[in-house]
Amino acid sequence: MTIEPIAWDSDRLRLLDQTRLPVEEVWLELTNHHEVAEAITSMRVRGAPAIGVAGAYGIALAALSSAASDLDALIADLRSAAGQLIATRPTGANLSWAVKRTLAAAQAADGLEEARRAALNEALLIQREDIEGNRALGQYGLELVPERATVLTHCNAGALATAGYGTALGIVRAAVEAGRQINVVVTETRPLSQGARLTAWELLRDGIACRLIVDSAAGSLLQQGDADLVVVGADRIAANGDTANKIGTYPIAVLAREHGVPFYVAAPTSTIDMSLRSGDGIVIEERPADEVSSSAGRRIAPEDVQVSNPAFDVTPHDLIAAIITERGIARQPFVDALRNLTR
């Protein structure tokens, strides 16, 4: 059974509520873009590609639920919905890419009902392309994975972070399907524990061997030679290859280089933002303090403590051995390689 956390169901969007995993599998039914925006903000759906797909469906829902009586009024409604959706999470590139693409499909239509259909069809297409792209990405990634390998990953770049199959975990799945002996080391990923809650859940569900460590144990793991490669996802990749991903990615990249372990980024080309020359231009989302001062819903720190909670960090391109996409592998120098892949 493939894990697909996002499903279109005749007139509504069904979303697996990832804040409830692994304890409960709760499916949400969303009927308008406000609910989609809330689901993204609250990280009921998360992972840059999955957020993109959800955002596309947000536009489709806005089109279906709009009371507009002509095309111009519909497009105005969709522009407003697009602005609201894109503002939910600033760091990931896929959200604005998918929202704008769905909006453009509606804009290209000749009439009101055609525009509504076009928005939904575009969202369905983006979802299907994402899964197919991840399978292609997994096949490209195979050449980087030895016959027997321990793979360190951070956060969740799996089926739950995409429309299905996953990016970093898509490579793991492709390697397992190819008969390779793969062990995955999963970092917990504080503050929201996507590694412990989501990556461990989806790997166990697929029968893929894994073990869980706290984030700060990645250092001694690499020091002791207990990982053969690192593969992570990405939220936004600048033209030079600098990569924003979940907070804690950058330390792992530095430690991987320290110990001669290759560090790979796996992401669809929709994550690549050629408008940014480098990672300096990436906006890092600061999330609420209580994500850090609490854990599993309980306060752990004194009430009046100050908190910094950046959701992402930026890994400089020189620490990245390769960026694996659904169209092929980019290697250094990334500028040319990424330009070719996004052409």
Next chain:
Amino acid sequence: MTIEPIAWDSDRLRLLDQTRLPVEEVWLELTNHHEVAEAITSMRVRGAPAIGVAGAYGIALAALSSAASDLDALIADLRSAAGQLIATRPTGANLSWAVKRTLAAAQAADGLEEARRAALNEALLIQREDIEGNRALGQYGLELVPERATVLTHCNAGALATAGYGTALGIVRAAVEAGRQINVVVTETRPLSQGARLTAWELLRDGIACRLIVDSAAGSLLQQGDADLVVVGADRIAANGDTANKIGTYPIAVLAREHGVPFYVAAPTSTIDMSLRSGDGIVIEERPADEVSSSAGRRIAPEDVQVSNPAFDVTPHDLIAAIITERGIARQPFVDALRNLTR
């Protein structure tokens, strides 16, 4: 009001139960060494120097509660208690040092009652020396702290990790007392959150400015130049300066070097184990899986997930700019400097 988490009270040991902080301040009353061993295993008292002091009192309690009718029988009882106490936590050096020292004081006595008194007096002396030593250590550390500084620390090497005042946080306290403008960045320190629960608590209680981050945010903090120095404690220091400390210390040391930020270790000389040539010989305690698969008492990971939970890692000496002790500062090459300090 100085924080002193360990207090002798006529015939019993009073311990601040650190597993209950910061929510509650619960004091335990322990009357025998079995209870002391349990308190150490369960981390009701933790921090290598504090564990040493508690262990010394464990021997004192064993001496007071022993039914032995002659000195030989008493010493046999104390040896047994010493073995039980030392086995509770293998990585820290101070525990066996303090237990053996207290045992030796009893052994040097001429009679049964004198031995009982000697054990208690030695434990009281070890406690007093630890606080005084930390104040001296803080003064030595002053020369490493600029007039205005942001200090990154990991775990808790504060008053709660010692008999009082602290080692890494002793330097912070000395700098604040000297009128310097100090901000402390506190890492949460998963899995048991000693940074969030204990370091933040004791700094706020002393009115010292601090802010809390997740462990994996230390990388981008250092990358952005937002820390001037790193100071951590130590559980065991080998003769060459290799230092075992809380899991997650090693990644911070690597990142500090990456960004040209000095990385300091602060510890009493009782932490230095000249019998070990290097960190390779340090036994790393593996703690229970549920510390990682749970957080704040709630399960976060799937029930059947495998876990690795090393409590410590080893930072190679070449990443350490200086080791600050109560007898002075050791710099590279550490072998000679540490030999001189422990002579």
